[in-house]
Amino acid sequence: MIPASLISKKRDGIDLGKNEIESFFSGYLSGMVTDAQMSAMLMAIYFNGMNEDETFALVEVMLHSGTILDFSKSKRFVADKHSTGGIGDKVSIILAPIMAAAGIKIPMIAGRGLGFTGGTIDKLECIPGFDTSPDLALFNKWVDKSGYSIISQSNEICPADKRIYDLRSKTGTISSIPLICGSIMSKKIAEGISGLVLDIKIGNGTFMKSQDQAIELGSWMKKIGHAFNIKTDIVYTNMDQPLGNYAGLSCEILETIDCLKGSGPDDLMNVTLELGTKLILQSGLVSNRSSAIDLQADIIRSGKGLRTFESSVEIQGGKLDEFYYQTEPKHETFVYPTREGVINNMDTESIGWCLVELGCGIQSKDDTLDKTAGMEFLKKTGDKVNTNDPVYRIFCSNKTALETVSKSLSSTIIVSDKQSNNKPTIY
Numbered sequence: 552m553i554p555a556s557l558i559s560k561k562r563d564g565i566d567l568g569k570n571e572i573e574s575f576f577s578g579y580l581s582g583m584v585t586d587a588q589m590s591a592m593l594m595a596i597y598f599n600g601m602n603e604d605e606t607f608a609l610v611e612v613m614l615h616s617g618t619i620l621d622f623s624k625s626k627r628f629v630a631d632k633h634s635t636g637g638i639g640d641k642v643s644i645i646l647a648p649i650m651a652a653a654g655i656k657i658p659m660i661a662g663r664g665l666g667f668t669g670g671t672i673d674k675l676e677c678i679p680g681f682d683t684s685p686d687l688a689l690f691n692k693w694v695d696k697s698g699y700s701i702i703s704q705s706n707e708i709c710p711a712d713k714r715i716y717d718l719r720s721k722t723g724t725i726s727s728i729p730l731i732c733g734s735i736m737s738k739k740i741a742e743g744i745s746g747l748v749l750d751i752k753i754g755n756g757t758f759m760k761s762q763d764q765a766i767e768l769g770s771w772m773k774k775i776g777h778a779f780n781i782k783t784d785i786v787y788t789n790m791d792q793p794l795g796n797y798a799g800l801s802c803e804i805l806e807t808i809d810c811l812k813g814s815g816p817d818d819l820m821n822v823t824l825e826l827g828t829k830l831i832l833q834s835g836l837v838s839n840r841s842s843a844i845d846l847q848a849d850i851i852r853s854g855k856g857l858r859t860f861e862s863s864v865e866i867q868g869g870k871l872d873e874f875y876y877q878t879e880p881k882h883e884t885f886v887y888p889t890r891e892g893v894i895n896n897m898d899t900e901s902i903g904w905c906l907v908e909l910g911c912g913i914q915s916k917d918d919t920l921d922k923t924a925g926m927e928f929l930k931k932t933g934d935k936v937n938t939n940d941p942v943y944r945i946f947c948s949n950k951t952a953l954e955t956v957s958k959s960l961s962s963t964i965i966v967s968d969k970q971s972n973n974k975p976t977i978y
């Protein structure tokens with residue numbers, strides 16, 4: 552295989568054969584293909600797309616780059632949820648314990664921050680001691696003990712995704728349908744699950760900006776899921792504004808705990824319960840939507856969801872009592888609108904980049920995360936504001952970052968005399 556000739560082929564819009572995809576992507580893992588060559592290939596795929604055979608070949612090669620888990624002997628339904636990424640999206644951390652408490656096993660492989668979107672793993676690692684990189688034997692043990700476990704991509708499961716995910720984040724090649732399919736579906740198939748619900752976000756704070764793109768992505772993912780015998784449901788949700796009242800690192804764990812105590816914000820809880828309903832119906836635990844919602848509401852009301860979360864954190868080595876003492880940021884400030892009126896639009900991608908700048912994401916190898924960093928959304932789209940009403944409370948432990956971000960943030964909202972569009976949380 553000559554990497555440059557395959558890159559040129561894809562660059563010129565010529566389809567690659569299954570063997571060519573296999574040799575290029577496995578060549579990357581073995582060191583024959585360099586980071587620069589893989590970046591060029593990712594950009595060629597970004598611009599020219601992939602046909603069905605190429606997309607399936609990509610999923611296969613990523614899947615077989617590591618071990619595939621086997622839960623075929625499990626008495627419980629084994630399933631998972633994955634989101635295409637957004638701002639303030641902590642649904643996985645809330646949903647997994649609720650599903651485990653309902654009796655569904657969730658072996659979840661989640662991601663770190665990607666581009667301007669937040670990462671489940673970065674948020675969970677704010678809990679001191681919380682281990683997201685166990686070996687597979689330990690991961691299986693945790694899933695058995697707690698009913699669920701959330702870990703990061705590893706060298707054992709989908710190592711190809713681990714390395715390519717990082718490169719895509721740095722090369723502007725994230726929002727490509729075949730690359731998203733390869734990344735998400737290989738990880739999910741490798742988990743050995745029988746059910747899957749995908750939260751495909753649509754809007755200015757995610758990679759799929761239009762409904763058409765999102766629907767195309769959804770139909771590809773459904774096709775791939777079914778080809779691998781996984782019951783696959785898709786839920787399309789609004790990412791034209793952040794989800795919930797907080798986005799950042801530790802603050803999203805605190806908001807998760809509020810949700811599991813029954814006091815989560817409506818938008819966040821509606822998305823969580825909708826995704827949970829799909830998984831519960833797939834599992835056959837109940838036979839209709841309202842029973843699935845009641846089951847989840849009972850789990851939250853009784854405290855079973857919170858207890859499952861706390862025991863899973865403990866099993867993964869996390870110390871919640873220490874966490875509560877480490878969430879306090881050194882600095883905070885408020886951002887005000889420049890005029891009175893109604894918030895008509897939030898530039899959610901820019902909010903995401905502001906979060907990265909505050910310390911919630913990494914842009915280069917030398918960056919470190921600031922676990923105390925984040926934002927509180929005191930107002931959202933449709934809310935009335937005046938110039939004395941703060942829209943954002945922003946916080947972190949780096950004063951310079953706070954000052955820079957507070958200046959950029961005021962241009963992320965458009966305030967008008969009346970609200971012109973009121974989009975639902977779930978499409």
Ligand code: URA
Binds near residue numbers: 634635725
């Ligand atoms: N989440 C993933 O795991 N992969 C992507 O490509 C996008 C979101």
